[in-house]
Structures are given as C-alpha cells and as structure tokens.
Amino acid sequence: MKKTALAFAAILSLTSALPAFADMTNNQKDECLLASMNCPEAVMDIQTQINRLTAEVKKGGRVYTPEEVAILENKLEQAKAMLTTLEDE
Template identity: 50%
Template sequence: MRKMAMILAATLCTLSSVPAFAQTTSTQKDECLLASKNCMNQVDDIRKRIYKLDKEIRKGTRVYTPQELKRLQDKLNETSEILRTLEKPDS
C-alpha cells in the first residue's frame, strides 16, 4: 500500500511539471521582445538584448509572422544603433 502511494505521488509530481516544461520550448515567441508583454523582473543590458533579438529572428517564420519578424528586425537595428552611439568616443 505504501509503495503504491509513493508511485502515485511521483506520477502526480511528474505530470504536474509537464505544462511548465512545455512553456519553455524553443518554438515559443518571446512576447517581451516582441510586444513588451510578460516582462516582469526582466532587465537586459544592450548586448544581451541584441543577442536575444538575433536569436528570436533566427527562429524565422516557423515561429513568427513576417510582420513580427520585421518588428523584431527594426528593434534589433534600433538597439544596435544605440550601442554604436554609446561606444563612440566623444569628439
């Protein structure tokens, strides 16, 4: 009886973690980068933001629509320009 209860508890624990794991797949859209949604407690430096934008753009049309890809590319260009401006020596 005790063994059966342990197996049942382990099964329930395993099954309850599946939805959380499914939310972290690589085919999921990054709503924070795309539309500034679900950005709670997320602060990135400029280089990390560029890396994340590039990573999302590489997913291509299997995850994003062409309009969303254009929006991400525009954000990448804007962020890259900000980085170039910050890295310029004062003249």
Template identity: 50%
Template sequence: MRKMTVMIMSTFLLAVAGPAFPAEMTKGQKDECLLASKNCASQVDSIQKKIKKLNAEIKKGDKVYSPEELKKLETKLTEANDLLDTMLGLKGGN
C-alpha cells in the same frame, strides 16, 4: 507587545510583497516582451544581451514568427544596435 505587533506586521508585509514578479515568463509574455517591450519588468538585460536574444529569435524565422513579427524583431534589433553605437560614440553628432 509592541515588538510582537511590529514583527507580525513586518512578516505579513514581506510575505505579501515577496512574489512581486513571476519566476518564469509564459511564452505569451516572452513574445510580448520581445516584440513590444511590454511585460519585461522582471528582465533587465544589457544591450548586448538584448541584441543576442533578438538575433537568436530572428534565426528561428517563419517557423515561429509571422512576417510582421519578424519585421518587428528586426526593427528592435536595428534600434538596439543604433543605441549601442551611440553609447560607444560610433554614431551621433560628435
């Protein structure tokens, strides 16, 4: 009886905990993730991949983004490039 109870509880917990993150991000969530680094829990990218994505989004230009959004994307790109340079030892106090 005890084993059956543990199995049922385990199955229930797995079923509830399984869909913690959505499989696909909505356009709004993607934009928010790119522009404000919010709602990015399901996406873990390397710095190089983030730089590539930011460049691709910036290339879309004003057809997709407002001037303010483009400025934010460019700022994020600069920050990511600076971080990469620092990690590679190309920048910093060394």
C-alpha cells in the same frame, strides 16, 4: 450513463491539454521582446537585448509571422544603433 461519463472525460482531458498548448506558444515566441509583455526582468543591458533579438530573428517564420519578424528586426537595428552610439561617446 456511459456516454455521458465518456463525454465528460473527453472534455476534461481536452481542457487540461489547453494550457500545454498555450505554454508551447509562449515558450516559442519571446513576447517580452516582441510586444513588451511578460517581462519578468524589465531591465536588460543592450548586449543581452541584441543577443536575444538575434536569436529570435533567426527563428523566423517557424515561430513568428512576417510582421513580427519585421518588428524584431527593427528592434534589433535600433538596439545595434544605440550600442554604436554609446560606444562612440
């Protein structure tokens, strides 16, 4: 009986820790910028987007895979090009 109760308590404690690990990953990666997911504010001005992308690119391999960093860098270059185009008009 004690073994069953101990096993149940261990399982319960592990399942309650899982959401914390998921939140940590979501807080480290900006899924809105990376994959257009979890975007509470869908509309961002270009300068804000550039600032956020720059900050995420600086995180680099500590948080993102090399492919994700390449995606962020590409989006950053596109945003900078769009800003330049708008400033020239």
